[in-house]
Amino acid sequence: MNPVNAQIDNKRKVVIGVDDVPENLTFLKMVLLVGGYTFIGCASGAECLTLVRRVMPKLILLDIQMPDMDGFEACRKLRTMPELNSVPIAFLTACKTPEDVRAGIAAGGNDFIVKPFTREHLLERVRHWTSRRVDTKSAASAWT
Numbered sequence: 001m002n003p004v005n006a007q008i009d010n011k012r013k014v015v016i017g018v019d020d021v022p023e024n025l026t027f028l029k030m031v032l033l034v035g036g037y038t039f040i041g042c043a044s045g046a047e048c049l050t051l052v053r054r055v056m057p058k059l060i061l062l063d064i065q066m067p068d069m070d071g072f073e074a075c076r077k078l079r080t081m082p083e084l085n086s087v088p089i090a091f092l093t094a095c096k097t098p099e100d101v102r103a104g105i106a107a108g109g110n111d112f113i114v115k116p117f118t119r120e121h122l123l124e125r126v127r128h129w130t131s132r133r134v135d136t137k138s139a140a141s142a143w144t
Helices: 022-034 045-051 071-078 098-107 119-130 136-142
Strands: 013-018 037-042 059-062 089-093 111-114
Touching: 013 022, 013 045, 013 119, 022 037, 022 119, 037 045, 045 059, 045 071, 059 071, 059 119, 071 089, 071 098, 089 119, 098 111, 111 119
Parallel strands: 013 037, 013 059, 059 089, 089 111
Antiparallel strands: none
């Protein structure tokens, strides 16, 4: 997906998805568009870091296992950007050990959506997070 050519409909809630597997981004786009969201996919954490300088999302869905920069590192870097302090970040991943969850909290993430997931579960979590802002100073308390 090419975020530069993505059309943004400001009447919709923008969700950025970061995954190095193109099929996963296609699936996310399909589900979220039907759910009434504007979706922009990125293939890497570095691409997301560039994109958020131009587009303010309501939510970032972040895979953990990616080459070059894993999702934890990308999340830590996103959390250094003051303009993103209130933007929720949900890890969308097959990683689900207690250590993964602790690392996600430490990185500044707000939720774990474990693959495989249903469309309904994904939309429920997206609705939950796009209807609120988070306080990253107390990120651990935001996990539900």
